[in-house]
Amino acid sequence: MTVSQPVLDRRTFLARAGVLGLALSAPPGLLSAAHANPTGDAVEALVRWLRPELRSLAAETHDALAAFSLPGDDRFSRRQHLSRPAPGGIATRCGRFLMETIDGYLPVPDRVWVPTLVQSTRVLGDVPAPLPPELRSLGLAEAQRLDRALEIVLTNDETLPASIVTALLLNVTATIQVPAVLWRSGGVAPFAKLSWNEKARVFRDFESPNPKIVVLVRRSGALDGWLVDALDGLITYLAMAMLALSADGHYSEQSQYDRRTKQLQGRPISWDQCGYLANTQVPPDGHPEFLGYYQDRMAVEA
Numbered sequence: 001m002t003v004s005q006p007v008l009d010r011r012t013f014l015a016r017a018g019v020l021g022l023a024l025s026a027p028p029g030l031l032s033a034a035h036a037n038p039t040g041d042a043v044e045a046l047v048r049w050l051r052p053e054l055r056s057l058a059a060e061t062h063d064a065l066a067a068f069s070l071p072g073d074d075r076f077s078r079r080q081h082l083s084r085p086a087p088g089g090i091a092t093r094c095g096r097f098l099m100e101t102i103d104g105y106l107p108v109p110d111r112v113w114v115p116t117l118v119q120s121t122r123v124l125g126d127v128p129a130p131l132p133p134e135l136r137s138l139g140l141a142e143a144q145r146l147d148r149a150l151e152i153v154l155t156n157d158e159t160l161p162a163s164i165v166t167a168l169l170l171n172v173t174a175t176i177q178v179p180a181v182l183w184r185s186g187g188v189a190p191f192a193k194l195s196w197n198e199k200a201r202v203f204r205d206f207e208s209p210n211p212k213i214v215v216l217v218r219r220s221g222a223l224d225g226w227l228v229d230a231l232d233g234l235i236t237y238l239a240m241a242m243l244a245l246s247a248d249g250h251y252s253e254q255s256q257y258d259r260r261t262k263q264l265q266g267r268p269i270s271w272d273q274c275g276y277l278a279n280t281q282v283p284p285d286g287h288p289e290f291l292g293y294y295q296d297r298m299a300v301e302a
Contacts, residue, residue, distance in 0.1 A: 015131050016175040017168050018061070019150055021188040022053045031145050046149045054153065057189055058167035063095035064192035065170070068199045069246035070094070079186055082196035087269050094249035099163040101245055106162040116227050132183045166238060167191075169213065170202065176212050177201045206239035 014020035030046055067076035072088020089095070154160060167189065174181055174190040177198065184193040191202065205211050214232045217223055223231075249255075253268045267281045 012131070014147060014150070015182055016172045016190065018057050018171045018189045018191075019050075019054070019146065020131075022050070022057060043145070043149065043152075046145060047152050050146075050149045050153055054150075054164050055161070057171075058099060058161070058163045059095060060187055061167035061170050061189040061191050062098045062163065063090060064189060064194075064199070065098065065242060066090055066092075066094035066246055066249070068196060069243060070250045071196070076192065079192065080194065080196040080199065087273070089246065089250055092250050092255045092269050094246055094255075097249035097254050098242065098245055099161075101249075102163045102166055102242075103161045106166075106241070116223060116231050165234075166242065169235065169238070173202050173205055173211070173213060174198070177205060203239060203243070206235050211235045 026049065030042075030049060064076050064080070066089030067074060067080060068089075070089035070092075071077040071080070071082045071084050072091055073083060073085055074088060074090035076090055077083035077088055170191040171189055174194055178194060178201070181190045181193050181198070187193055191199065194202070211232065214228060214235065217231065218225075218228045251270045251274065253264060253270065255270075256264045256266045256268045258265050264281060271277055
């Protein structure tokens with residue numbers, strides 16, 4: 001029996017996005033049951049399993065971005081072959097901050113990104129990428145069911161978290177820039193398995209006039225021109241925003257700030273990184289010269 005090329009392409013895309021790697025940890029029989037009963041409870045069970053797994057994939061991807069922005073003494077920094085003997089972005093929980101900020105404030109309307117992701121993936125799967133044995137061991141039928149579950153997650157009535165969109169874009173671009181990353185061990189997200197210099201290549205592509213994903217999708221004609229332009233605009237924005245937000249997450253007090261009490265729960269690591277206010281936890285209310293009116297003046301003559 002000959003397998004159609006689109007099926008093979010979808011498995012390639014799932015590998016590029018990091019989603020196929022998730023299947024290696026799926027409960028036994030979950031994918032095969034969904035294949036045997038493609039319209040019943042088995043597919044719903046697969047979708048329920050996939051939703052939190054996508055969040056975990058996004059978390060791993062954004063943690064890798066935090067380590068890229070500020071290397072430290074953590075496993076993500078060591079994996080990228082650039083670390084420091086001091087706390088870095090992982091210690092300041094910057095990955096979590098990135099996801100919360102992107103999900104809360106990045107405008108990602110479903111009517112734009114759902115069709116963009118669903119349709120453009122068929123194009124991205126066309127880019128040649130030999131898969132490692134452990135991913136090839138997942139049968140094409142299982143890949144079809146996983147692909148269908150991903151499409152259900154993307155097209156359901158719930159709001160699509162923007163951090164999942166950014167994670168998919170980072171991971172797919174990582175495999176386009178460095179195809180060999182699919183063969184590397186350690187983690188699921190391809191972006192998290194890149195070296196520091198390779199991560200820089202991803203952002204160099206994002207910042208270029210013609211990001212590779214946009215070129216491939218535009219050339220294929222799979223999307224209307226305005227959707228391709230929207231994808232191009234999102235990538236241009238993310239190239240700036242993800243690095244700027246990373247710096248904000250590192251050097252602010254967010255990792256120790258309790259939103260309920262509006263108080264710091266400990267000394268922020270960023271203060272030590274910057275040498276700010278040694279041996280104290282409470283920030284000052286202001287410098288004396290800025291309290292009240294200068295020299296007790298209440299008015300100034302023109």
